[in-house]
Amino acid sequence: VTSSRSPRATPRRLPPDAPEPEKRRAILHAAVRVFAEKGYHGCRIADVARGAGVAYGLVYHYFQNKDELLESVFAEQWTILLAALKAIQEGPGSAGEKIAGVLGFVLDVFKTAPTAVRVLILEVARTPRVLRSGSTPETFFSAIGILAEVVKAGQQAGELRDDIEPVVAATGILGALEMTVTGLVVGLVRPVGPSEDQIDLVKGQLVTMVLAGLRAPGPRAG
Amino acid sequence: VTSSRSPRATPRRLPPDAPEPEKRRAILHAAVRVFAEKGYHGCRIADVARGAGVAYGLVYHYFQNKDELLESVFAEQWTILLAALKAIQEGPGSAGEKIAGVLGFVLDVFKTAPTAVRVLILEVARTPRVLRSGSTPETFFSAIGILAEVVKAGQQAGELRDDIEPVVAATGILGALEMTVTGLVVGLVRPVGPSEDQIDLVKGQLVTMVLAGLRAPGPRAG
Amino acid sequence: VTSSRSPRATPRRLPPDAPEPEKRRAILHAAVRVFAEKGYHGCRIADVARGAGVAYGLVYHYFQNKDELLESVFAEQWTILLAALKAIQEGPGSAGEKIAGVLGFVLDVFKTAPTAVRVLILEVARTPRVLRSGSTPETFFSAIGILAEVVKAGQQAGELRDDIEPVVAATGILGALEMTVTGLVVGLVRPVGPSEDQIDLVKGQLVTMVLAGLRAPGPRAG
Amino acid sequence: VTSSRSPRATPRRLPPDAPEPEKRRAILHAAVRVFAEKGYHGCRIADVARGAGVAYGLVYHYFQNKDELLESVFAEQWTILLAALKAIQEGPGSAGEKIAGVLGFVLDVFKTAPTAVRVLILEVARTPRVLRSGSTPETFFSAIGILAEVVKAGQQAGELRDDIEPVVAATGILGALEMTVTGLVVGLVRPVGPSEDQIDLVKGQLVTMVLAGLRAPGPRAG
DNA sequence: AATGAATGAGCTTTCATTCAT
DNA sequence: CATGAATGAAAGCTCATTCAT
Numbered sequence: 001v002t003s004s005r006s007p008r009a010t011p012r013r014l015p016p017d018a019p020e021p022e023k024r025r026a027i028l029h030a031a032v033r034v035f036a037e038k039g040y041h042g043c044r045i046a047d048v049a050r051g052a053g054v055a056y057g058l059v060y061h062y063f064q065n066k067d068e069l070l071e072s073v074f075a076e077q078w079t080i081l082l083a084a085l086k087a088i089q090e091g092p093g094s095a096g097e098k099i100a101g102v103l104g105f106v107l108d109v110f111k112t113a114p115t116a117v118r119v120l121i122l123e124v125a126r127t128p129r130v131l132r133s134g135s136t137p138e139t140f141f142s143a144i145g146i147l148a149e150v151v152k153a154g155q156q157a158g159e160l161r162d163d164i165e166p167v168v169a170a171t172g173i174l175g176a177l178e179m180t181v182t183g184l185v186v187g188l189v190r191p192v193g194p195s196e197d198q199i200d201l202v203k204g205q206l207v208t209m210v211l212a213g214l215r216a217p218g219p220r221a222g
Numbered sequence: 223v224t225s226s227r228s229p230r231a232t233p234r235r236l237p238p239d240a241p242e243p244e245k246r247r248a249i250l251h252a253a254v255r256v257f258a259e260k261g262y263h264g265c266r267i268a269d270v271a272r273g274a275g276v277a278y279g280l281v282y283h284y285f286q287n288k289d290e291l292l293e294s295v296f297a298e299q300w301t302i303l304l305a306a307l308k309a310i311q312e313g314p315g316s317a318g319e320k321i322a323g324v325l326g327f328v329l330d331v332f333k334t335a336p337t338a339v340r341v342l343i344l345e346v347a348r349t350p351r352v353l354r355s356g357s358t359p360e361t362f363f364s365a366i367g368i369l370a371e372v373v374k375a376g377q378q379a380g381e382l383r384d385d386i387e388p389v390v391a392a393t394g395i396l397g398a399l400e401m402t403v404t405g406l407v408v409g410l411v412r413p414v415g416p417s418e419d420q421i422d423l424v425k426g427q428l429v430t431m432v433l434a435g436l437r438a439p440g441p442r443a444g
Numbered sequence: 445v446t447s448s449r450s451p452r453a454t455p456r457r458l459p460p461d462a463p464e465p466e467k468r469r470a471i472l473h474a475a476v477r478v479f480a481e482k483g484y485h486g487c488r489i490a491d492v493a494r495g496a497g498v499a500y501g502l503v504y505h506y507f508q509n510k511d512e513l514l515e516s517v518f519a520e521q522w523t524i525l526l527a528a529l530k531a532i533q534e535g536p537g538s539a540g541e542k543i544a545g546v547l548g549f550v551l552d553v554f555k556t557a558p559t560a561v562r563v564l565i566l567e568v569a570r571t572p573r574v575l576r577s578g579s580t581p582e583t584f585f586s587a588i589g590i591l592a593e594v595v596k597a598g599q600q601a602g603e604l605r606d607d608i609e610p611v612v613a614a615t616g617i618l619g620a621l622e623m624t625v626t627g628l629v630v631g632l633v634r635p636v637g638p639s640e641d642q643i644d645l646v647k648g649q650l651v652t653m654v655l656a657g658l659r660a661p662g663p664r665a666g
Numbered sequence: 667v668t669s670s671r672s673p674r675a676t677p678r679r680l681p682p683d684a685p686e687p688e689k690r691r692a693i694l695h696a697a698v699r700v701f702a703e704k705g706y707h708g709c710r711i712a713d714v715a716r717g718a719g720v721a722y723g724l725v726y727h728y729f730q731n732k733d734e735l736l737e738s739v740f741a742e743q744w745t746i747l748l749a750a751l752k753a754i755q756e757g758p759g760s761a762g763e764k765i766a767g768v769l770g771f772v773l774d775v776f777k778t779a780p781t782a783v784r785v786l787i788l789e790v791a792r793t794p795r796v797l798r799s800g801s802t803p804e805t806f807f808s809a810i811g812i813l814a815e816v817v818k819a820g821q822q823a824g825e826l827r828d829d830i831e832p833v834v835a836a837t838g839i840l841g842a843l844e845m846t847v848t849g850l851v852v853g854l855v856r857p858v859g860p861s862e863d864q865i866d867l868v869k870g871q872l873v874t875m876v877l878a879g880l881r882a883p884g885p886r887a888g
Numbered sequence: 889a890a891t892g893a894a895t896g897a898g899c900t901t902t903c904a905t906t907c908a909t
Numbered sequence: 910c911a912t913g914a915a916t917g918a919a920a921g922c923t924c925a926t927t928c929a930t
Contacts, residue, residue, distance in 0.1 A: 021889085023889085023890090040263075041262070041263040044923090044924065044925085045924080045925070045926090046924075046925095049892095054890080054891090055890055055891040055892060056891075056892055056893090057890070057891055057892060057893095057926095057927085057928085058889080058890055058891075060925090060926070060927080061889070061890070061891095065925075065926075066924095066925065066926090141408075141410050144405070144410065161434070163427070163430065164427045164430060164431050165427060167405075167410070167411055168402070168411060168424055168427045168428065168431075169427075169431060171398070171401050171402050171405045171410070171411055172398035172401065172402060172428060172431055172432070173398075174401055175397040175398040175399070175400055175401025175402060175404075176393070176394035176395075176397040176398045176401075177397070178397055178400075178401060179393050179394065179396055179397025179398075179400060179401075180390070180393050180394060180397060182397075183366070183389075183393045186363070188363050188366065188389070188393070189389055189390060189393055202390055205385070205386045205387060205390045205391075206390065206394060208385065208386060209386050209390075209391060209394055209435040209436065210394070210435060211435075212383070212434060212435045212436075212437075212439070213431040213432060213433075213434045213435025213436075214431065214434075214435075215434075217434070243914080245914080245915085266898090266899065266900090267899085267900070267901095268899080268900095276915075276916090277915060277916040277917060278916080278917060278918095279901090279902085279903085279915075279916060279917060279918095280914075280915055280916075282900090282901065282902075282903095283913095283914070283915070283916095284914095287900075287901075288899095288900070288901090465893080467893080467894085484707070485706075485707035488919090488920065488921090489920080489921065489922085490920075490921095498894075498895090499894060499895040499896060500895080500896060500897095500922095501894070501895060501896060501922090501923080501924085502893080502894055502895075504921090504922065504923075504924095505892095505893070505894070505895095506893095509921075509922075510920095510921070510922090585852070585854050588849070588854065605878070607871070607874065608871045608874060608875050609871060611849075611854070611855055612846070612855060612868055612871045612872065612875075613871075613875060615842070615845050615846050615849045615854070615855055616842035616845065616846060616872060616875055616876070617842075618845055619841040619842040619843070619844055619845025619846060619848075620837070620838035620839075620841040620842045620845075621841070622841055622844075622845060623837050623838065623840055623841025623842075623844060623845075624834070624837050624838060624841060626841075627810075627833075627837045630807075632807050632810065632833070632837070633833055633834060633837055646834055649829070649830045649831060649834045649835075650834065650838060652829065652830060653830050653834075653835060653838055653879045653880065654838070654879060655879075656827070656878060656879045656880075656881075656883070657875040657876060657877075657878045657879025657880075658875065658878075658879075659878075661878075687910085689910090689911090710902090710903065710904085711903080711904070711905090712903075712904095720911080720912090721911060721912040721913060722912075722913055722914090723905095723906085723907085723911070723912055723913065723914095724910080724911060724912075726904090726905070726906080727910070727911070727912095731904075731905075732903095732904065732905090
């Protein structure tokens with residue numbers, strides 16, 4: 001693992017104005033695929049280049065090094081996910097509806113882009129320290145933060161039980177979600193090649209369970 | 223010329239009767255440490271050998287190769303964990319108590335051996351396909367199976383709600399547990415260097431939440 | 445972790461059209477030298493690379509692994525030799541002349557490139573099964589086949605005695621040739637540093653003996 | 667190749683009186699087998715020990731090191747062969763009969779112990795310099811020497827043509843013999859699993875050819 | 889922007905040899 | 910005599926990274 005090399009001199013990110021070159025895109029996409037397929041360490045940049053149909057060296061033209069490439073993959077995926085979560089958080093609806101929204105969103109994305117979700121889910125928090133720290137502050141744990149906000153709001157509104165710390169609750173929720181997706185990915189929860197209906201079924205049960213676990217044991221809430 | 227070698231006659235596993243050699247133990251222990259510290263790929267067998275205080279080659283005397291070594295680490299840890307889960311499952315108590323027991327057990331172990339738990343938690347299901355498949359059938363998913371049994375029994379006893387499939391429930395529970403441990407490990411849920419009290423606190427909240435999520439919405443159970 | 449690699453898509457052989465890179469040549473040449481000097485097993489890749497004046501890794505850029513490298517050496521040398529034999533076979537002249545031609549050709553080559561011949565002669569059929577089988581069908585035994593054809597033609601023309609099977613004859617001829625070259629190589633037949641005259645002398649005697657052994661015991665051949 | 671290690675301190679040959687220990691025998695036998703099967707370098711002493719059914723270290727009890735072991739194998743085999751050749755040389759009969767005797771002897775031995783012959787034939791002169799030189803003066807080339815004596819005697823007796831140097835003749839003869847055996851071993855000359863009759867056939871043709879090649883072109887000798 | 893040959897440090901694996909028992 | 914665990918140097922192979930074109 002050569003991660004801790006030089007202190008990132010020129011972050012070869014694009015100048016903000018220029019349109020993103022097509023091949024950079026291709027590389028990034030290929031990286032997601034290869035990454036999802038072989039994991040962080042099994043992912044050789046030769047594979048990525050081949051997968052993108054570009055020359056070996058071009059990867060290094062667009063990305064400083066392997067770590068920056070993978071970091072970009074993460075960043076991109078997380079940016080999307082976090083934006084969605086934030087939108088849900090700031091949108092209308094009760095805390096319960098928002099939580100259900102988050103669970104539903106992730107599982108819906110999974111239906112259309114299991115590979116990307118797989119990358120996000122299976123590899124996060126298992127990548128070298130260096131990769132996570134600093135340069136990519138957006139991680140699973142940002143997601144936990146957002147969800148914790150939702151929970152806290154729900155508690156203050158009396159909707160959710162308040163004998164559980166928001167962070168603990170959020171952690172549990174996302175854990176359950178992640179493992180469920182993992183289960184779907186590896187074919188545990190359901191036979192592989194996930195039919196959408198099955199996923200919806202699972203989604204419903206997951207939402208039920210999670211909300212029941214958080215709902216304030218109010219005066220006969222139903 | 224590795225080509226003309228005959229395929230290892232004697233699998234380097236121990237004969238089942240013989241007592242395990244002290245140094246094999248040492249290597250295994252060192253492997254857990256190094257593994258936990260550097261992750262699967264950062265783990266060089268040179269480190270393991272040094273950590274165990276043995277010569278380089280001895281690792282290869284006891285283990286076929288790096289993969290088999292790490293596989294053994296997994297297998298060992300899982301064997302322990304699964305045995306404990308099974309004991310809980312087959313022991314006395316209601317489904318709720320058993321589930322609480324599982325959550326408590328894992329978090330208790332974490333208090334005494336965070337490193338080992340970390341290995342189990344952080345690296346499992348993130349290791350190369352090859353490693354997981356076949357040789358080590360005991361994985362996280364066996365654990366899910368056991369827990370699903372507990373849930374099913376609870377449902378049949380009318381103790382737990384039955385509108386959630388046991389596997390889905392078990393997946394959610396273990397997911398929440400895993401993410402909680404991860405949170406503890408990476409210092410999200412609480413500041414690092416986990417004081418036991420804090421862990422107990424978290425444990426209580428997790429149990430509360432999980433059980434609330436599963437309990438049958440009975441006639442005013444309180 | 446070599447396990448999860450996908451089996452090399454592109455065989456590192458050259459595309460048949462492209463001109464052979466200069467350094468590949470250099471590596472091959474160096475391999476012949478080192479190989480001849482130290483034999484199959486004494487031949488370390490590091491030596492070859494150093495001998496060719498290239499970096500270690502480049503060897504693996506052009507050749508899959510050590511075995512493939514040495515296989516290429518063999519293949520190349522044999523290709524040359526077999527082409528020459530075929531040319532002789534298909535050329536003009538009596539069977540006796542052709543046999544003499546073969547013997548002469550090999551010994552002449554030996555005069556100018558003893559190293560290469562040495563590789564061919566001393567290492568052939570002593571290399572691991574794997575190396576010989578399949579991928580390099582051109583071996584000593586193809587040479588025997590060609591020579592057997594010559595013998596058979598000579599027999600049918602009444603020039604050579606026909607109470608000996610062509611294959612047996614060819615085997616004997618090439619055996620005598622090989623051992624003679626070996627003798628020259630190791631300095632048995634003549635003091636080392638073979639003077640050309642001495643070789644010519646030996647050549648003459650060998651040809652005499654071989655032809656006498658095969659000639660049809662005709663009506664007073666003289 | 668660790669051949670050139672220390673200058674053989676204690677040649678751990680047995681004291682000449684003691685009977686050879688049974689296990690030493692076993693090791694030697696196993697060495698022949700493994701050697702024949704895998705060649706000089708593929709032959710690991712672990713294999714030999716296992717093949718002999720003795721402990722790893724015992725090999726080192728009886729033999730200084732790997733080279734000495736293999737040397738012993740050679741020495742033993744050659745001792746037998748050279749004794750036989752010498753007996754033939756010093757026995758009665760014409761030069762032609764003696765040459766035929768040598769060819770016949772080797773091919774007969776091959777019928778009963780192809781493995782041993784294979785070792786002798788396929789590996790000789792391909793083993794590291796060190797092994798051949800000095801300690802084991804008995805090599806293929808001693809055999810050539812003996813045969814050359816026979817030829818010389820035949821020439822002086824007017825039986826064999828004298829326009830060929832004895833050494834050259836002997837080299838050719840043994841070369842033809844070796845290659846023929848090789849051909850039999852690898853199944854070129856005849857389908858594998860050599861039926862004895864086929865070998866006898868080949869033997870007859872080989873003798874015919876060799877003698878015809880050497881016989882003095884006398885006054886109508888027939 | 890694009891290419892891919894070239895580099896070499898770093899890691900895994902092998903195996904002859906030693907030695908305590 | 911006999912054992913086999915222990916040692917460690919040596920060599921094969923990988924792959925991130927560079928660079929001339």
